[in-house]
Amino acid sequence: MPGTLEKIAHRRRGEQEIRRLEALLRLEQPQFAPGVVHEWVAREFARFDDAPVRAYIPILVERAVRARLRATPVVPYWPAVELVDWARGTAEILLAGELPRRWQHTRGVAGRASEVSVVLPPGERAVLVAAAWLHDIGYASPVSATGLHSLDGARFLARLGVPSRVCALVAHHSGAAAVASLRGLAGQLAEFPDERGPVRDALWYCDMSTSPWGEPVSFEQRMAEIQSRRGPEDPVVRALAINRGERAAAVERTAELLRRTGRCPASVTRSDARSSTSPCCCPGGCSGGSSAVRRHGAR
Numbered sequence: 001m002p003g004t005l006e007k008i009a010h011r012r013r014g015e016q017e018i019r020r021l022e023a024l025l026r027l028e029q030p031q032f033a034p035g036v037v038h039e040w041v042a043r044e045f046a047r048f049d050d051a052p053v054r055a056y057i058p059i060l061v062e063r064a065v066r067a068r069l070r071a072t073p074v075v076p077y078w079p080a081v082e083l084v085d086w087a088r089g090t091a092e093i094l095l096a097g098e099l100p101r102r103w104q105h106t107r108g109v110a111g112r113a114s115e116v117s118v119v120l121p122p123g124e125r126a127v128l129v130a131a132a133w134l135h136d137i138g139y140a141s142p143v144s145a146t147g148l149h150s151l152d153g154a155r156f157l158a159r160l161g162v163p164s165r166v167c168a169l170v171a172h173h174s175g176a177a178a179v180a181s182l183r184g185l186a187g188q189l190a191e192f193p194d195e196r197g198p199v200r201d202a203l204w205y206c207d208m209s210t211s212p213w214g215e216p217v218s219f220e221q222r223m224a225e226i227q228s229r230r231g232p233e234d235p236v237v238r239a240l241a242i243n244r245g246e247r248a249a250a251v252e253r254t255a256e257l258l259r260r261t262g263r264c265p266a267s268v269t270r271s272d273a274r275s276s277t278s279p280c281c282c283p284g285g286c287s288g289g290s291s292a293v294r295r296h297g298a299r
């Protein structure tokens with residue numbers, strides 16, 4: 001086993017190799033932000049921290065990072081590009097192959113966001129739909145760094161030049177602040193502001209009314225599903241003791257906005273509803289009296 005001085009020398013050589021490899025890959029792969037390349041190179045090097053034989057580590061790291069770059073053809077955001085199109089394409093690259101169920105869920109959330117966005121001012125709609133496409137990219141292995149997917153996703157997007165508002169919406173979606181506190185990451189999440197407005201509420205609403213398979217579900221069903229799937233020790237489940245009320249309030253504010261603008265939130269606020277065609281939550285029901293008909297308007 002190498003002694004302490006030898007370990008220090010190895011580490012220094014490793015740091016030089018990281019810098020050399022990063023510089024090379026940045027030249028070859030300009031579509032990736034420097035931070036992305038740095039993270040991937042550093043992460044691959046870290047896997048060999050305790051390796052007694054280090055001669056081949058730079059070659060192995062370079063091979064692994066190149067494979068990752070080829071498998072993740074993410075391009076930086078450019079304002080001339082349609083934000084929603086870019087968001088959909090990036091989410092597909094990151095999720096569809098590696099995490100197909102998460103991709104199904106994301107498609108459902110984005111679909112819901114498209115429907116809900118009509119209650120927002122026109123200038124806000126693309127922001128909501130783009131954030132919906134991107135909200136869970138932090139689960140993808142090329143993005144995951146701290147393990148708090150909302151923070152990792154937001155940082156990844158910031159490095160790619162995505163508008164800061166979309167990054168912040170992703171950072172704080174669906175009660176992320178409470179999970180960050182439990183995991184000791186509150187300070188890092190605070191890099192991004194929580195705007196606490198209708199767009200943010202609508203993103204929470206869409207996420208918390210969509211099952212892991214992308215189907216519409218009620219808020220209560222979604223919470224029950226999260227608890228049973230993740231188990232009691234998971235920070236997301238433990239955070240429900242802190243943020244369940246905040247989550248419910250965001251859902252209810254969006255539901256109220258939908259009701260006020262003549263659109264029934266249907267399956268979201270009814271615990272017994274199972275799909276978007278389920279009976280609505282309006283007094284009298286969707287096919288009920290004239291008040292219900294007025295509430296629904298043209299859908």
Ligand SMILES: [Fe+2]
Pocket residue numbers: 105109135136207
């Ligand atoms: Fe989600």
